[in-house]
Amino acid sequence: MEQHFPFLFWAYNVIWILICGYLLTLGIRQRRIEKQINRLKTSLGMDDKA
């Protein structure tokens, strides 16, 4: 176990790193798009019900 533990440790952790990284990019993209949508809606004079 001890001899192979680093491989097991990194294999397990790489999953969380990839998933959290992907979730982070989704969040960043979502915020950026929402900002742009709100800015465009304001400039076009459209309210949220449009």
Next chain:
Amino acid sequence: MKNPEANPILSLARMLLPVTTLALAGTTLYMTFFYAERERVMGDVQRIFYFHAPAGIVCFLAFFVTFISSIAYLVTRRKSWDIVGESSTEIGLVLTSIVLITGPLWARPVWGTYWTWEARLTTTLILWLIYMGYLLVRRYTDDPDQQARFASVVGIIGFLDVPIVYWSVRWWRGHHPLVLKVSGGGGLETPHMKTTFLMGIITYLALYLCLMVYRVPLGQAEEKLRWLRERASSAPRVAANPGRLPQH
């Protein structure tokens, strides 16, 4: 445009799925390290299988969804199918990346090398490259219909690699272990091992659904933004006729 908060089913799914996925991940973690027995040939490093192979199985499902969505888009030309296909491809690529990274981490102590051009490994890498191509081909044109059309063709043709990946070990007699084999090194030999493996698949399925309920609305928001940009570029006419946002 459907707002996720305005759709009660989607809203409930966005609330429940992350909690369910985390609970399943915790259970799988416990089962991987404490419930499943130590494999007799490879030892503890075999436990990597419980989060490596299920990721591979669910990435096949993700690319199957892309395949179906691509056909549906080409038949109906409805943008919502393209959004589902693109979302599923992105998540499938995350899962394939997990497979491609955890596999070599298992191989190093067992085979003595991180990578070898063995049939299963090579075809999986090709699969990853094909679906990267699916996303990249969208950047080659500004026309959204053309983007969706090109990507759909890649989504259909690319899926041909999935059965090749699955059967590659048998066809080319590779030395990648057959995880679902009944006995012998690399197989899931005991009921505890099989249950843990099944739990891994269920966890990745929940993760896939969880990511989809967040990624699909993002695609819809991107489409809404594109529509608003088009309206903004013809602003004088829009002032007279604001129009309605696209529906998916």
